[in-house]
Amino acid sequence: MKQLDECRDFGNAADLFREQVDRHADMVLRLALSHTGNLADAQDVCQEVLIKLCRYRQGFSSMEHEKAWLIRVTINQCQDLSRSVWSRWFAPVENVPLIDQDTEEMDVLSHVLMLPRKYRLVIHLYYYEGYKTSEIADLLDLNEATVRTQLKRAKGKLRIMIQGGFEDED
Incomplete structure (x- = not known):
């Protein structure tokens, strides 16, 4: 106070x-x-x-x-x-x-929250805050290629979590 x-x-x-x-x-x-x-x-x-x-x-x-x-x-x-x-x-x-949102958004959010921290951050900054990969790299003191790789991996993990299945399936 x-x-x-x-x-x-x-x-x-x-x-x-x-x-x-x-x-x-x-x-x-x-x-x-x-x-x-x-x-x-x-x-x-x-x-x-x-x-x-x-x-x-x-x-x-x-x-x-x-x-x-x-x-x-x-x-x-x-x-x-x-x-x-x-x-x-x-x-x-x-x-x-969590905050009142529709069920579909909450389902996606719950999957995002299950990701490892490094993936949660780049997903949040990219999709929720609208930053470009170069801006995220500056904010997180990372290489821009690292941010793009983390985004790609995070999207892949989310796709598997939401659609179901295993990571080694094609």
Whole structure:
């Protein structure tokens, strides 16, 4: 709560912060959910990222710069969470209800969440956030060819999961 009070003390900056939260909170939560695999951890990450946004005083050169900064901070926060002692001590929360969406979308989302983390991230950034492979490579500090390979493998795994069957079938 103290962090929120810090944001309120800045007058016009608080209005700017509210606009930024309205603009990006859903994207941050979806990205964190893609990375962590459960809603409770994703909400924790989202809160931490928004607190960092509130404290960030340097400003952004453009909306795209702001979005890229939030994505990078979200990914870093998710990685910090996965390395924390807390996450090693406790098993992830199972069967946490997700955001209300139609059944088909939830089915695809549940399959995406079952992918390994590296595949979940590139799928999310490519399909949900609309980034190109070159932009994803910059955000994740990867080679562009690596991103394309991960996307191809992730789509292949999703196809198998959704259609059923085994990976070695043609």
